[in-house]
Amino acid sequence: MSFLRILLLAALYTVDFRNIAKQAGLTDVFPNGGTVSKQYIIETTGSGIAFIDYDNDGLLDLFVLSGEGGTNRMYHNEGNGRFRDATDELGLRSSGWAQGVCAGDYDNDGFTDLFVTYWGQNHLYRNVEGKRFEDVTASAHLKQDRVRYNTGCAFVDVDNDGHLDLFVSNYLKFDPATTPHPGANPYCFYRGIAVNCGPRGLPFDRNILYRNNGDGTFSDISEQSGIAAPDGHYSLSVLTGDFNEDGLTDIYVACDQTPSLLYINKGHGKFEEEGLLRGVAFDQNGKAMSGMGLDAADYAGDGHLSIFRTNFSDEFETLYRNRGDGSFDDVTLDAGLGQNTRYVGWGTGFFDFNNDGWKDLLLVNGHVFPEVESLHIDIHYKDRAILYENLGNGRFRDISQSAGPALLEKHSSRGAAFGDFDNDGAIEIAINNQNESPSLLKQTTNPPGHWVILKLAGTRSNRSAIGARVKLVAAGHAQYGEVRSGGSYLSQNDLRLHFGLASGTKIDRIEIVWPSGTKQILTDQVCDRVLTITEPLH
């Protein structure tokens, strides 16, 4: 595509997201608690959603989690813009309150496996050659000794031994038999109306880290690793990343109504929680927010992973800019993100919707209390999404009102996953809506800029390349990305990395630091394609 043609297309391009879920065959409704009122907190936290290519056909499939009364469903991408429900043939029919999902090839057999968290027993599904999933929870030693409210999860190679370990966040201890009813104590009210109780007033629980033993089993190392040390946190989403750039993956956890946690990886399977001093525990006023969803990206072009967290209504969303040493500044207001305070935000992601080389930002919303409608205020149980365009100068602009009807649809959304399901270079967004069918947001016209999608395959590192860090340079503009399991709100994005290249007609340089420590450099690569890169053996 010539430079002039790019300019012409850019002039004609208007962002127009449409919800194509129905046309794509995504019509199943996913139950998740009450629609008019909710008696218990378990009905509020909702469920995640995942883009994964389970059969390695190069097309992203979609896995949608369900609350009680339904089943999780895997939809196979048929390649014609439609998805087919393959749940039963894959052995994924389920029941219970599914919460989070994360993907990774934990046994390094070349097929992406799935882990699903529950209020109740989690499930590890081993992908058997893309043909079916085998529930190996028990044989992998991942059975839990009591009912836990597991929420976020992420496969992460904490010791870079080539085997994906597993982090699971825990929200709180919940038992309907002992949980007070709406209105029972001061923590069971919202703006004067009786609502389900919690999280305040409900017992805390601890987060979990399982070490992958490399033989198909896991060991709980929460205590010896330091992961279980923090007490007094209601943990939800998990975000992994090498925030202090020491070659070891750290773990950030969004916590509800309590300080969020940053576990700094000290090596040898040890972590220390340093969220407060590093500036990511609170908002800029030193107050704990109701953290829900998370993502990280180099949004400012400075080479460092900054963190975005969605929060509750009457709170700002939070953008923490990485100072380069793994400590952060709250730059929410300076970045122009201070004006949307009526939403309860959940799934979120940095993604370059217009392929201009700068990561934009989308978040999906929906209040936790359907009862809020009785107040007749401007806060609603179902609400629209927000799309911020990255202006390339450290600031964002809210373009939700002019970005197409899909952004303005009102749902009580929770999980959101980002991925290019039709490999056309434009990212789509799948959203899990409470008690509705999912949304699938796609632009009506492709953005004008060039692009590339990198599919990384580890050899010495874990096969999914989770933790691999990429620097990509095109047209003089450097961008960074990191392969990540989990994230958003209890969801899984495409494991491949998408980069918008604007007018760059070729990729000048790609530098990859693999989790094994191997460094790889590619130059003069062709753009507008999916580029598979395999880790060199030496």
Add this chain to the structure above:
Amino acid sequence: MRVIKVALLIAAALHANDDGIIAFKEGRYSEALAKLKNAASARDRAFLALTQAALGDCKSALPGLTASYTDPTIARLTGLAAVKCDTANAFTRIERLQEQFPNDPDVLYTAARFYMKAFNDATFAMFQRTPSSYRVHELSAEIFETQNRYSDAIAEYRKAIETNPNAPELHYRLGRALLLQSHDPAALEQAASEFRSELALSPEDGACEFQLGQIAQVRGNAPEAKSHFERALALSPSFVQALIALGKLCSQEKDYKRAISLLSRAITLQPANETAHYALLTAYRDSGDMEKAKAEKATLDKLQKPPEGEFSEFLKKLGEKQPEQ
């Protein structure tokens, strides 16, 4: 023999007084009055006074109710009864009781009840005697605000301004209500306009300058925010929120020396202000003084511990309940 007889008489009297106290406790006040009429000890005289108060004979009760008692249980009971009997001095007595028994629910309830009654009486008098005063609308608006009825509050503030355009604080309060009523970014401009109107009336209103600074900050305009915070502080040098806001902006500008000075002053004025400690922690960290940053963290950790009290205890007990397996 005579000694035994006296002892028996004393025992009978004590027995009668105990029965009187039991009768009082069970609400049999007439019976209690009869049994306590010859009360001699301080305890018995206190219960006689309490009985008299319960029967509405405040005149007889007051001397006994207002006497000094060393037993805190009796002091509390007589103090509460004296509040009801001696309405002319009720507020003084309530203040004293709150000092002596700060966590007592009966004392707090009695205080709340009396203050509420005083509020209702004054409000009723105002509505009856000066119905066309702007103060009626102002008070109505304030009441609506306490009920989270911000639209109604805004309407009343506007009526108050219409009635008395030059009254101070109305525009300020209207601006605040506008911010509380709506999350729409457009409300920011409406509120800013009211704060500017208030400043036109009261050019030295530091609170308005602070609000305008906050609005500028939300809009991402740090330089404008800074100038408002500077003015707020010039007008009110002990304005803690302005000290903190300006301190944080100085940190952002890497002027750590001034940031630390402003934030330290805020902490001197309000030692338990968590926001100030957090901002100071950040300023120390960013200036490279990790030791002082850690000291601030330790202070913050202490401040953020949940307050002790009955409700915290209730929650702890709730936490001890293990979910059923």
